[in-house]
Amino acid sequence: MASRDFAKAIAPVKLTPTTFNAGPSLIEALFAGELDIGYIGPGPVINAHVRSRGQGVRVIAGVSANGVVIVARGDSDIRTLADLKGRKLATPQLGNTQDISARNYLLKTLGQPNLDNVLAIANAEQIGLMARGQIDAAWVPEPWGARLVEEAGGRIVAEEKDLWPGKEFTLAVMVTSPEFLAAHPEIIKKILAEHQKWVRRLAGESDRYAADLNRAMTKETGKPMSEAIIRAALSRTRFTDQPLEQTFRTFAEWSANVGNAAQAPDMSHLIDTTLLNSLRRQ
Numbered sequence: 001m002a003s004r005d006f007a008k009a010i011a012p013v014k015l016t017p018t019t020f021n022a023g024p025s026l027i028e029a030l031f032a033g034e035l036d037i038g039y040i041g042p043g044p045v046i047n048a049h050v051r052s053r054g055q056g057v058r059v060i061a062g063v064s065a066n067g068v069v070i071v072a073r074g075d076s077d078i079r080t081l082a083d084l085k086g087r088k089l090a091t092p093q094l095g096n097t098q099d100i101s102a103r104n105y106l107l108k109t110l111g112q113p114n115l116d117n118v119l120a121i122a123n124a125e126q127i128g129l130m131a132r133g134q135i136d137a138a139w140v141p142e143p144w145g146a147r148l149v150e151e152a153g154g155r156i157v158a159e160e161k162d163l164w165p166g167k168e169f170t171l172a173v174m175v176t177s178p179e180f181l182a183a184h185p186e187i188i189k190k191i192l193a194e195h196q197k198w199v200r201r202l203a204g205e206s207d208r209y210a211a212d213l214n215r216a217m218t219k220e221t222g223k224p225m226s227e228a229i230i231r232a233a234l235s236r237t238r239f240t241d242q243p244l245e246q247t248f249r250t251f252a253e254w255s256a257n258v259g260n261a262a263q264a265p266d267m268s269h270l271i272d273t274t275l276l277n278s279l280r281r282q
Contacts, residue, residue: 005198009190019220021122022093031056036180037191039063041097041141042170042251050255050265058181059243059271061192063172063199067237068098068160069145072137073130074153081158085110086117087136090129092144094120095260097171097251101160102139104254115258124221127152141171142233143217143225150229159236170247171237181272189275196241196279203239207231243271 007015018035020026023044029035031048048057072078078087084106091099099120106112121129123144129135130152137157138148148154161167174195181188202209210230218224248267256265 005194006191009194010187013187021124022096024093024095027057030175030177036184037174037176037188039172040175041172042247043097043100043255044095045173045175045270046100046248046251046255046265047095047260049267049270050260054266054269055178057175057270058178059173059175059248060181060188060273061174061195061241061276062170062243063174063195063239063241065168065171065238065240065244066159066161067142067171067233068101068140069142069236070137070139070157070160071130071145071148071154072157073133073135074155075133076136078137078157081105082110083157084137085112088117088119088134090119090121090126090135090138090140092120092123092140098139098141098160100251100254100258100260101163103258105163108257130154142237143229145236146229146232147225149232150226164250168238168244169250170244173243185275189279192276192279196276199239199241206234206237206239210234241276243273245271 018029020029023040024047026035026038026040027044027048030038031052045057045059070081070084078084089102089106091102093099099118103115103118106115106118119135121135123140126135126138126140126144127147130138130148138154139160140148145156149156161169176188210227214225214227214230248270252265252267
């Protein structure tokens with residue numbers, strides 16, 4: 001649905017959609033020149049910014065905020081975030097946004113001496129592991145949190161937004177490389193124009209697109225979700241084209257806390273919303 005809109009917007013330039021399990025894999029493709037524009041969480045963006053010394057990635061728009069939950073196994077005694085200490089906690093991928101948040105919380109808030117209990121497990125694999133009692137909890141984005149509840153008997157312990165000032169943080173943003181941004185601003189503007197339309201639609205009437213979202217997720221994962229899962233996931237997610245810059249400064253500190261960077265990096269050139277702002281003025 002949305003991909004067809006993007007393809008029409010940039011025709012005759014060809015659009016080739018590609019799916020990644022989590023952000024670090026997308027960043028590798030961006031660095032290798034195999035990807036030009038992507039949707040990704042802020043954690044891997046920070047890591048990419050550090051690795052490339054500020055030269056490898058640019059944030060050009062926001063996508064969504066919040067939409068991350070901590071789900072405990074239904075038969076576990078985990079009732080609060082404090083109960084996660086020392087328990088087998090799954091995150092989607094080493095170095096992705098939820099992985100950084102979870103590791104920082106365990107180290108800095110709960111005071112764990114190490115992170116041996118954090119397991120990087122692909123979202124789709126967490127359902128079976130939780131159902132079989134092989135993990136105690138998962139720190140995951142939606143709709144995987146809602147799926148763990150319905151399909152694996154999980155129980156939501158907390159939403160990550162409650163750990164943030166103002167109860168809001170960036171969940172996903174749109175990124176490109178500085179080279180593609182400089183060479184193809186008109187293509188990016190066309191993509192951004194369609195992106196803004198979909199953000200407005202989802203922000204205003206997300207339930208209306210629940211069935212379409214379900215079909216898209218089914219195509220990618222091979223398994224349909226119930227309408228209840230989609231609606232629960234959407235209820236915990238806010239859509240916005242603002243990248244919420246403070247999120248990146250906080251994640252930069254957290255990334256340094258968990259050892260992904262020697263120190264919080266300079267974020268001054270990471271976000272470039274020049275094209276996005278020009279569309280707003282138009």
